[in-house]
Amino acid sequence: MSSSTIYNHRTLQPTGPPAPGPSQQHSHARLNESFDVIRAEFDAMGQELAAVRTQRDELEKQVASQVNELNIIRQSLYDLESQHGKVRQSFEEELNRLRAELQHRAGPPAGILSHAPSGPGGTVGPGGPPAPPNAVPGTPSGSGPSSYNEPYYQRDRERDRERERDPRERDRMGDRERERGEPREQRDRERDREPRDRDRERERDRPTDQRDPKRLKSERIKTDRPDHFSPSLGPGPTPKLPPPPSSTAPPGVGPGLPPPPVPYPSAGPSSAIDQPPLEGTLVPIGNPANGGAFPDDLDIHAVPADLKREGSDWFAIFNPGVKRVLDVQLVHTLMHESVVCCVRFSADGKYLATGCNRTAQIYDTKTGQKTCVLIDEAAGKSGDLYIRSVCFSPDGRFLATGAEDKQIRIWDIAKKRIRNVFDGHQQEIYSLDFSTDGRLIVSGSGDKTARIWDMVDGSSKVLTINDPDSLNNDAGVTSVAISPNGQLVAAGSLDTVVRIWDVATGQLVERLRGHRDSVYSVAFTPEGKGLVSGSLDKTLKYWDVSGLMPKRGKEGQNGVSVSGPGASGAVVRKDADKSSQCTMNFTGHKDYVLSVAVSHDGQWVVSGSKDRGVQFWDSRSAIVQCMLQGHKNSVISIDLSPAGNTLATGSGDWQARIWSYGPYPQ
CATH class of the missing domain: 2.130.10.10 (YVTN repeat-like/Quinoprotein amine dehydrogenase)
Incomplete structure (x- = not known):
């Protein structure tokens, strides 16, 4: 065997970069696929963002629309309150006219609360609130400034007056009311319902202030301290406190003269009758005169x-x-x-x-x-x-x-x-x-x-x-x-x-x-x-x-x-x-x-x-x-x-x- 058959040498020739094989082509394809996936996800996120923005705009429009509706409802409530005041005023005028007509026909009946003398603190009649502390004997009901000052108080007295009339007088009144097409039962129901409706409307008309300053701290104080003078935190109407009792009438008040306007306790679940009075009455301390006290419920x-x-x-x-x-x-x-x-x-x-x-x-x-x-x-x-x-x-x-x-x-x-x-x-x-x-x-x-x-x-x-x-x-x-x-x-x-x-x-x-x-x-x-x-x-x-x-000292x-x-x-x-x-x-x-x-x-x-x-x-x-x-x-x-x-x-x-x-x- 010759040496040429054992060693077979190849001729060396210049070489370049290797030709791309199947594996390199596969890597490029995977990279392109990844880019496509990322691009697709980016497009999807962009579409989702646009949808969210659209939803946000729609929600903002809905909120604005609801706020506008609330404002319209609030204004409607104010209009209704104004109309209610007018209807109430006409109703009061009609009641006063009927009252005057009945008194003129029948004369002053016995047992009227406003004719009974009261002590300094007022007296409580059957089924009614206390009489005014400054009530003057002989002053007729409905006269003086207090007649329009407290219509609901006078309606209570009117109901007491009707209960104390003799049967013949009540029959005469019933006949007159039937002739006018207005049953007494319906009028009584309206009388009883009107103060409650009025209180509910006032409370609805006064929403809680969203940012009333310093409220949280003050409410914590009031809940920790039982105080009859602290404002009520409940949902009911704010009670009106009675004026302080006085053993002497103010100057200028005497027999035959109407007493000055005095705020009375309002009827309701939170009556202030049992509460002690405030210490002031719109006048300087030590001055007994009550010249110009502001009426409590002026219409x-x-x-x-x-x-x-x-x-x-x-x-x-x-x-x-x-x-x-x-x-x-x-x-x-x-x-x-x-x-x-x-x-x-x-x-x-x-x-x-x-x-x-x-x-x-x-x-x-x-x-x-x-x-x-x-x-x-x-x-x-x-x-x-x-x-x-x-x-x-x-x-x-x-x-x-x-x-x-x-x-x-x-x-x-x-x-x-x-x-x-x-x-x-x-x-x-x-x-x-x-x-x-x-x-x-x-x-x-x-x-x-x-x-x-x-x-x-x-x-x-x-x-x-x-x-x-x-x-x-x-x-x-x-x-x-x-x-x-x-x-x-x-x-x-x-x-x-x-x-x-x-x-x-x-x-x-x-x-x-x-x-x-x-x-x-x-x-x-x-x-x-x-x-x-x-x-x-x-x-x-x-x-x-x-x-x-100012004192200038350091004393401990x-x-x-x-x-x-x-x-x-x-x-x-x-x-x-x-x-x-x-x-x-x-x-x-x-x-x-x-x-x-x-x-x-x-x-x-x-x-x-x-x-x-x-x-x-x-x-x-x-x-x-x-x-x-x-x-x-x-x-x-x-x-x-x-x-x-x-x-x-x-x-x-x-x-x-x-x-x-x-x-x-x-």
């Missing part, structure tokens, strides 16, 4: 033209018991996108700031035009962020806002930018107030503190409430005010106490006790000698603080801690002398008093309430002059212009309104 249709003022969706009723010296007129209605939590005028009265959900808005008070909207884009977008308080700086350059996120923002209005952010409160901020020189701003929060902030260096002084006797250990600050001289800070609290501090030292100089429920609003008088407070006990109080001077600890620049953590207490006293009670609201203000000339005290009304009070006598109704929900905030006769109101009906007031032309 707008029965009020004389010179004692009322009406608009398309508002009305004002003036107290018939006193001389009318005031006139009120609606100027602007400012619509918002949510509940209006606060309103505040600028120092010159040219602008009005309002706070609602996420925005603070500024309006020209003369034209009603919106001039500025302030919104913090850096704030979180999820959930609500209600602006609880707003306040202009004295020069009008800045607006301070306090919100639920525990921050105070100082806005440069011209630039619409935040100048400062004051952070330190542990709960939402309910109230703000600038000092008259613009150097300091005080804030009140639910964390039981008030803080005094320096606008120049940003420092703060903390005023903490940690009294050992604080009600249920809950003393959140609901309202703050700086005195006109800049020396004192007043704060209303959930624990029913109004506290006053010395601004310079942080020293607690006074505790004002007297309210029976949480204090929601405080305001100094223009000269700084008085302080007005409004409470959930439905009353206002005037406190004389003229003798209160009495539950008030102070910290801040220059304080060195010092602990001080107020002077032992109690120089401030409540000199007047303002009683007349039917529900919580949420906001109070004092006019620039000190003549009027104005209050806003959960009863949807605003009342003007004479600051010298505590007698109500006017009751203003123009909102469909709670009047959460009010303010009076420092520079003119202008009132602003903010409500849970998503509206702020600007009103003018002034002397009534005689």
Whole structure:
């Protein structure tokens, strides 16, 4: 065997990249398939997103449509209430006419409750409520101002009167009613049903305020404390408390003269007959005269033209018991996108700031035009962020806002930018107030503190409430005010106490006790000698603080801690002398008093309430002059212009309104 057969060498030749084989072609195909799958999934997700957006738009349209329907239903209810009032008035007039005719034909029958003399506290007849405490013997039923003041009370007396008539008289009455085609049974059923229908309609017409400020804390206090004077939390109508008993009749009341208008207890499941009376009756403490008490249930249709003022969706009723010296007129209605939590005028009265959900808005008070909207884009977008308080700086350059996120923002209005952010409160901020020189701003929060902030260096002084006797250990600050001289800070609290501090030292100089429920609003008088407070006990109080001077001392600890620049953590207490006293009670609201203000000339005290009304009070006598109704929900905030006769109101009906007031032309 030759070597050539053993070694068979191939000739070496140049080679290139290997030709693609079947495996490489398969990899390319799989990659393309993956791309196709991803593309298909992306297209499907895009279609799904478009469908979701379409569904969202449809839902938003449905929500808007339902909101519009609710507004239409609400307006229909208001129209029905107005029609019901007219029908009720005609029915009452017919009843009064029949009553007068029967009395003229048969003479005054024996046993009429209104002819029986009553003691100071009133007497209870068979099947009826107590007689008026100030009833005068010999006063006929249906005469005097109280005849239109309490028609339901008089219907109860009419039923008692019918039961006590002799059979012959009842037969004569039945014959007359049958001749008129109106059976007595049907009339009795209508009489019994009308008060219940009226109460149900009123409760339906008053939906619960969606953002009524500070409500959760106050309700916790009321559930922990059994108090006959606390407003009822149940769904029933609010009972009316009787006037305090008096052993002597007011001046000017004597035999043959009708008694002054007196609110009586309303019939219903929650009768207030057994409740103790309030301590004030619209007059200064210690003054027995009741000259000009406001009737409790005045019907707008029965009020004389010179004692009322009406608009398309508002009305004002003036107290018939006193001389009318005031006139009120609606100027602007400012619509918002949510509940209006606060309103505040600028120092010159040219602008009005309002706070609602996420925005603070500024309006020209003369034209009603919106001039500025302030919104913090850096704030979180999820959930609500209600602006609880707003306040202009004295020069009008800045607006301070306090919100639920525990921050105070100082806005440069011209630039619409935040100048400062004051952070330190542990709960939402309910109230703000600038000092008259613009150097300091005080804030009140639910964390039981008030803080005094320096606008120049940003420092703060903390005023903490940690009294050992604080009600249920809950003393959140609901309202703050700086005195006109800049020396004192007043704060209303959930624990029913109004506290006053010395601004310079942080020293607690006074505790004002007297309210029976949480204090929601405080305001100094223009000269700084008085302080007005409004409470959930439905009353206002005037406190004389003229003798209160800031004390400069460090005498140990009495539950008030102070910290801040220059304080060195010092602990001080107020002077032992109690120089401030409540000199007047303002009683007349039917529900919580949420906001109070004092006019620039000190003549009027104005209050806003959960009863949807605003009342003007004479600051010298505590007698109500006017009751203003123009909102469909709670009047959460009010303010009076420092520079003119202008009132602003903010409500849970998503509206702020600007009103003018002034002397009534005689």
